[in-house]
Amino acid sequence: MDYINILKDLSTYPGVSGREDKLCGHIAKMFEKYCDSVEIDDFYNVIGIKKGKSASGRKIMVTAHLDEIGLMVKSIDKKGFVTVSNVGGVDSKILLAQEVIIHGKKEIYGIIGAKPPHLLTPEEMKKAVKMEDLTIDTGLSAEEVRENVSVGDIVTFKVDPFELQNSRFSSKSLDNRAGVAALLDIMENLTLLNHNDDVWFVATVQEEVGLRGANIAAYNIDPDLAIVIDVCHGQIPGAPKESVFPLGKGPAVAVGPNLHRKYTKKMIELAKEENIPYQIDVEPGDTGTEAWAVQVSREGIPTLLVSIPLKYMHTVIETLSIDDIKNTGRLIARFISMTGNEMEEVLC
Amino acid sequence: MLIKELTELNGVSGNEDEVRKFIKAEAEKYADSITEDSMGNLICYKKGVSSKYRVMLSAHMDEVGFMVTGYDDGLIKFASIGGIDERILPGKRVLVGEKRIPGVIGSKPIHLQEKIERGNNIKQKNMYIDIGAEKKEEAEKLAPLGEYIAFHSVYTEFGDGCIKAKALDDRIGCAILLEILKETYRFDLYVCFTVQEEIGLRGAGIAAFRVKPDIAIVVEGTTCSDVPGVREHEYSTVMGQGAALTIMDRTSYPNKKLVDFMYNTAKNKNIPVQYKQTTTGGNDAGKIQLSREGVVVASVSVPCRYIHSPVSVMNRRDYESCLSLVKAVLDEFSSNENLIESFKA
Numbered sequence: 001m002d003y004i005n006i007l008k009d010l011s012t013y014p015g016v017s018g019r020e021d022k023l024c025g026h027i028a029k030m031f032e033k034y035c036d037s038v039e040i041d042d043f044y045n046v047i048g049i050k051k052g053k054s055a056s057g058r059k060i061m062v063t064a065h066l067d068e069i070g071l072m073v074k075s076i077d078k079k080g081f082v083t084v085s086n087v088g089g090v091d092s093k094i095l096l097a098q099e100v101i102i103h104g105k106k107e108i109y110g111i112i113g114a115k116p117p118h119l120l121t122p123e124e125m126k127k128a129v130k131m132e133d134l135t136i137d138t139g140l141s142a143e144e145v146r147e148n149v150s151v152g153d154i155v156t157f158k159v160d161p162f163e164l165q166n167s168r169f170s171s172k173s174l175d176n177r178a179g180v181a182a183l184l185d186i187m188e189n190l191t192l193l194n195h196n197d198d199v200w201f202v203a204t205v206q207e208e209v210g211l212r213g214a215n216i217a218a219y220n221i222d223p224d225l226a227i228v229i230d231v232c233h234g235q236i237p238g239a240p241k242e243s244v245f246p247l248g249k250g251p252a253v254a255v256g257p258n259l260h261r262k263y264t265k266k267m268i269e270l271a272k273e274e275n276i277p278y279q280i281d282v283e284p285g286d287t288g289t290e291a292w293a294v295q296v297s298r299e300g301i302p303t304l305l306v307s308i309p310l311k312y313m314h315t316v317i318e319t320l321s322i323d324d325i326k327n328t329g330r331l332i333a334r335f336i337s338m339t340g341n342e343m344e345e346v347l348c
Numbered sequence: 349m350l351i352k353e354l355t356e357l358n359g360v361s362g363n364e365d366e367v368r369k370f371i372k373a374e375a376e377k378y379a380d381s382i383t384e385d386s387m388g389n390l391i392c393y394k395k396g397v398s399s400k401y402r403v404m405l406s407a408h409m410d411e412v413g414f415m416v417t418g419y420d421d422g423l424i425k426f427a428s429i430g431g432i433d434e435r436i437l438p439g440k441r442v443l444v445g446e447k448r449i450p451g452v453i454g455s456k457p458i459h460l461q462e463k464i465e466r467g468n469n470i471k472q473k474n475m476y477i478d479i480g481a482e483k484k485e486e487a488e489k490l491a492p493l494g495e496y497i498a499f500h501s502v503y504t505e506f507g508d509g510c511i512k513a514k515a516l517d518d519r520i521g522c523a524i525l526l527e528i529l530k531e532t533y534r535f536d537l538y539v540c541f542t543v544q545e546e547i548g549l550r551g552a553g554i555a556a557f558r559v560k561p562d563i564a565i566v567v568e569g570t571t572c573s574d575v576p577g578v579r580e581h582e583y584s585t586v587m588g589q590g591a592a593l594t595i596m597d598r599t600s601y602p603n604k605k606l607v608d609f610m611y612n613t614a615k616n617k618n619i620p621v622q623y624k625q626t627t628t629g630g631n632d633a634g635k636i637q638l639s640r641e642g643v644v645v646a647s648v649s650v651p652c653r654y655i656h657s658p659v660s661v662m663n664r665r666d667y668e669s670c671l672s673l674v675k676a677v678l679d680e681f682s683s684n685e686n687l688i689e690s691f692k693a
Contacts, residue, residue: 081576091458093470097436097657099504099512109506111659115577117433118628128467129435135576137653137661139507160502162441162450164480165490170441170452237420238474239460248482311478313459315439317452319478 001188001329003181003322006030007161007169010177014103014156016070016087017209020044027066027180027203034187035201045217046203050187054196060336061200061223061301062186063214063290064179064230065207068172069314071155073102080142081135082110084155088208092131094315099158100136104149109158110136159316167322168247174318176207178308178325179229185329186336193337197224207290214290218297225263225339226303227332228291232281234311234319242282245309248321250277251328252307258287258295260302267304267335276331281307306332350374350523351503351667355513358443358498360413361429361546364388366446367409371522371541378529379539387543389555392529394537401535401688403681404561404643405528405674406552406632407521407568408545411514412656414442414477414497422481424451424491426472430546434472436657441500442477444491450500451479451491499658509588509664516660517569518545520650524567524671531675533682535562545632549599552632556639563606563644563681563688566633567674569662570594570624572651583625585651588663590620591670594647596627599634602646606691610646610677617676620669624649644691648673 015023024044031038035048046066052058069088076082082102086092095112102108114134117125136155138145161171183201190199200221204213207230218226232252235244245252253271255264271278283305286292291305308328311319359367368390375382379392390409412430419425424444428434438455455475458466477497481487491497501514513519525539538559544550556564570592571584585592591614593607594600614621633645650670653661681687 077576079576089458091461091466093435093458094439096433097654097659098439099659109504109512111512111654111661113575113654115575116571116573116654117435118571119573119578119582125435126468128469133577137507137575139510139661139663141508144508160441160500162452162500164450164452164478165486166480166482168478168480170450170478233457233460236454236456236460237423237476238456243460311457312439312452312454313457315457317439317441317454317478319452319454319480 001185003325004163004169006181006184007171010180011161011171011173015066015068016154016156017067017206019154020067020205023066030184031201034191041220043213043216044205045213048201050190050199052195052197056196058197059200059221059223060197060339061202061221061226062183062332063202063204063217063228064183065176065213065290066180066203067205067208069208073149073151073153073155075151076145076149078142080140080145081137082145082149083132083135086131089314091314092134093128095134096129098316100155101158102136102149103154106148108138108148110138113137157316166248168319169322170317170319172316172318174310174320175231175313178231178310178320182229182308182325182328185325186333189329189333190336193333195337197339199336204290211290211293215293218294218301222298223301226294226301228289228294228303228305229328230289230307231310231313232307233313234309236311245279247309247311248323249279251324251331252279252281252309254281254283254287254305254307256283258283258291259305263302263304270335271331274334276327278331350526351511351520354519354522355503355515359409359411360496360498361410361544363496364409364543371409374526375529385554385558387551387554389543389551390541391555391559392539394529394532396533396535396537398534398685399536400685401562402538402560403535404538404540404556404559404564405525406540406542406564406566406636407525408518408542408632409522410543410546412546413499416491416493416495416497419484419487420476422483422487423476423478424487426477426497432656435469437472437475438470440658442497443500444479444497445495449479449490451477454478501658510661511664512659512661514658514660516652516662517655520569520662520667521567524674527671528674533678534685535681542632549632549635553635553639556636556643560640561643563691564636565674566631566645566647568631568647568649569652569655570649571629571655572653575653585622585624587651587653588665589622590666591673592622592624592649592651594624597630598628599630600637600645600647602633603644603691606644606646610648610673613676613680614673619672619676621673
């Protein structure tokens, strides 16, 4: 898999929560290369089915959310400057001097500005800039802005992806397009591996605003087992070591009440046997991921969570290690290929 | 227009080589001679028809940026070169050294910030540049102590005649001077591309000392604060309203007769012109004014919003106004050389 180009493409393609329609079509096309059938449900979840060898009818669902955080147009002032609200958890402190695209009647380029520093009081200089004090400068007249932009239009960040040293990659929206790339990687791995169960790959919507897409998908698909792929915090200075994960040391397999104990144990054993690097993500309660919603769907679904370490989450420089995506793909593909064989024993 | 080429070059103060090399190659097509002094100023001489007077034009080649100061494992600690608002730094992209090693300015993501951290700005001392290096040794090898770091920003045209780029302050001045250099006048013309403006107007002083001009005009990219949250009387300049003439700032007090003459010339020729309304900031004119026995100076600027950031914004019309005004003023000097003398007290 051409990880760099797939990540460049996926991460720069706009798909803010609730407005994922175009991205869904794009991802559905990518799924078609590997899946027996691909559909988009009423919520815009993209579902790709890869049939297993046995006729058991057992279903494994693998999800990764495809939506990204972003901004939404709140008002247009008399000079044409645009103010915004956040969609999902956006840190206003990363927005100054950021390039954006307003998705109005046409795509409009803009820059986020605010009152210049020399006009701020020392007290104001210390405080975090408020979302309401930020404005987008489109360089257009107020009339032209009004013609093309409406309240409620989506705004995405415009970034140039960067390839860093040691196979590190930096872009926006790697939370969780990295997970979507891992789905593709699992599919590719499974073309070479036998698997008995049907695998339902779901790129879900509206995770960033409340795990909504996964909720619907889990209900509709009603799988026998669910594996959620998301990102976890990469290790950075000043953060408690137990809640962050170094990049390049493998995916983090979550343990805790949100996750199915026996399956999780099996996955960890498998990683050891296959020499696939992994880390343990201790989650004493809500994982803050789709696993939380999926686990309690219908009569309950055994759920696993595998996370790709990501630095600077919810910024325009989200940074990860390509190797961690590869190992996520390997680990989950191997795990799927053993279900229906040894896996039955696990549940007995 | 060489604005794309000029702004995509890296030339942080003290490390202007890339810019100097480019400008020199361009200037060689038109200048009679080029002097490169010990600090790296480029002084391009264009002989006049009469050579009675010496007119100096000046624009600085350097831009704000950063320097490597240390390491935190594989992460790079950095200091600013020139005045940069630390609030704009989190999440920006940079290029380290001549090899342009890509890096990003990292800090704690919002999920990991304590409540007090969420409400306050992130201090530069709590940020670092991440080039992907895992260990100090690796970072040190790729980005040794003292290595220069520039913002990454791709030249972009947008809106109604707007341009976004880094380093518009003052590559826009460099672009204008390269156009002027194509002309020939009665007086001797010294077009100076200076170094180290952003850290204290270091280059222009020695350039002026060498040139001994009768008159000097500094061409700049200046602040433009015509944005929401600012009261109209606080607007330094207004984007799209023409070349901005400085009346006074923190470093210079331009010659009133010359400023008036330039303003009137603009009005007579229907060239959009405005006064810079605030007295904050300063530029090379301050050093040139005090060179030797004193020099008659003026500053004319292109308004730049979000100056000293990777996303500075200007309007192409202001570039044209500024270029037209400098040309018109030089034409007036050329047709009536006594004018040059007339500004002196």
